[in-house]
Amino acid sequence: MTNAKDLYPGFLTLDDALHLDGETVKKLQLQHMNQYRIQMGLEGGLSFDIVKAEGCHIWDAEGHERLDFIGCVGVYVLGHNNPFIVDGVLKYLSTHPLSMDPMALKPVTASFANNMALVTPELTRTIVNGGGGAEAVEAALKMCRIAAGRTRPGKTRVVSTLxxxxxxxxxxxxxxxxxTWRRWQPQVPGHVYVPYGDAEAVEAEFKKGDVAAFIAEPIQGEGGIVVPPDDYFYTIRKLCDEYGVYMILDEVQAGSCRTGYIWAHKYYDGLVPDAFTFAKGISDGLLPVSGVQAKESLYMAAYGSNDSAMMHTATYQDNNISAAVALLSLQYMIENDVAGKIRERSTYIFDGLRNIQREHSDILSEVRGRGFMIGLKFGVDANGEGYANRVGAILAQKHYVQTMTSTNNDTILRVYPNIATTREDFDWFLDALEKSISEVQAA
Ligand SMILES: Cc1ncc(COP(=O)(O)O)c(C=O)c1O
Structure with missing residues (x-):
């Protein structure tokens, strides 16, 4: 056997990797990965060496205990290293062959699909990806486009929200x-964007007669924790039925109990999309997993024939190990009433935040969101620079509290606690926030 280090001096084994010091990791990332992204993380107090993680706490290599109130942007809704999920996965790995064979029978994935259909009885078909949220969105959009192409000729466009x-x-x-994220040419055709929360703008597009699908987040996450009017999705549902358009809800960020409902659309009594996506929270950060839950009619219109059965495949699609993580997460959510607890506990943090907002309304204008999906709207200074990033950096660097601004709206500081958060943690955060805001104001 050849030693990789002999052939490639400097080769790092897994054991080496696990013993690298933070400075070396930083150097390697700057040299071989996206250096600008790492630089941004370092400047914002977001990039550090995590040596331990538990519940809503993480420990860095310098020994600081940190409060994780962003959780990989919504991933850790069930807490870091949730023992129920970790133990279940380890048991699975130590007792079963890890076959990724796309055509093999899939006991775990089939069971997860069974369970999902029990939770959302009107949506009985499941796709599991061993990947991220974008892969789930791709799968949902493609399913609708294929289905529309077969059953609703002439309908090709997708309406989404600004x-x-x-x-x-x-x-x-x-x-x-x-x-900003579509700066190339030519753009993928067939997409149109309307203001979020504006059902009339959606109908104006539907009236053109060529729309295949509508996609939106139940609450916009990267857009800045935007909660739509309560009647919005009911109206969209009616419009989709009237104009023959598939309705997709993208629950990658808002799903998996984050908003205090197992799936965010369950906030709306009786509302059933044609498909919804899931990722992040259902993985609990253990292994990549995402997927789509779809109505029988939609799924069958797309893939319900021998001729179309192979149209949406992937090497790791429906693999058992990703599904095991999802199954365990779903079971944990149900057995521990995670959604109910988030609804109940979120009142404490919302009350605390609203008190702070009243005290500092000159720079903190709004506290919004649902459950543990919370956004703080900050103003901008005379130079047009937002306070949100500054408050976030002080929170991280001085008080060891991790939060993050929204990618598409950096006036919003996102606060994403998880189910392991205690009263003391909430108080740590509220106290740190008050101090960070005061420091920014004083400056
Ligand atoms: C609503 C929504 N959809 C899709 C995605 C993409 O997920 P991923 O980054 O895992 O591909 C995200 C990520 O933040 C998201 O918030």
Missing amino acids: NSFHGKTLGAVSAGGKE
Whole structure:
């Protein structure tokens, strides 16, 4: 056997990798990965060496205990290293063959799909990806386009909302309502963007007769925790039925209990989209997993024949290990009433935040969101520079509290606690926020 280090001096084994010091990691990332992104993280107090993570706490290599109130932008809704999920996955790995064979029978994935259909009885077909949220969005959009092409000829366009975020793969980013992420030519055709929360603008597009699908987030996450009017999605549902348009809700960020409902659309009594996407929270950050839950009629219109059965495949699609993580997360959510607890506990943090907002209304104008999907709207200074980033940096660097601004709207500081958060953690955060805002004001 050849030693990789002999052949390639400097080769790092997994064991080496796990013992690198933070400075070396930084150097390697700056040299071989996206240096500008790392630089931004370092400047904002977001990039550091995590040596331990538990519940809503993370520990860096310098020994600081940090409060994780962003959780990889919504991933850790069930807490870091949730023992129920970690133990379940380890048990699975130590007792079962890890076959990724796309055509093999899939006991775990089939069981997860069964469970999802029990939770959302009107949506009974599941696609599981061993990937991220964008892959789920791609799958949902493609399913609707194929279905529309077969059953609703002439309907090809996709309506999405301005400032929305659906991921950064080619198809997903084309549905995203932020031009910044679509700076290439030619653009993927067939996409149009309307203001979020404006059902009339949606109908104006539907009236043109060529729309295949509508996609939106139940609450815009990267757009800045934008909660639409309560009747918005009911109206969209009616319009989709009237004009023969598929309705997709992108629950990558808002789903998996984040908003205090197992799926964010469950906030709306009786509302059933034709498909919704899931990712982030259902993975609990253990292994990449995302997917789509779709109505039988939509799924069958797209893939319900021998001729179309192979139209949407991927090497890791429906793999058992990603599905095991999702199954365990779903079970944990149900058995621990995670959604109910988030609804109940969020009142404490919302009350605390609103008190702070009243005290500092000159720079903090609004506290918004639902459950543990919270946005703080900050103003901008005389030079047009937002306070949100400054408050976030002080929170991280001086008080060891991790939050993050929204990608498409950096006036919003996002606050994403998780189910392991205690009263003491909330108080740590509220105290740190008050001090950080006061420091920014004093400056
Ligand atoms: C609503 C929504 N959809 C899709 C995505 C893309 O997910 P990923 O980054 O895992 O591809 C995101 C990511 O933030 C998201 O918030």
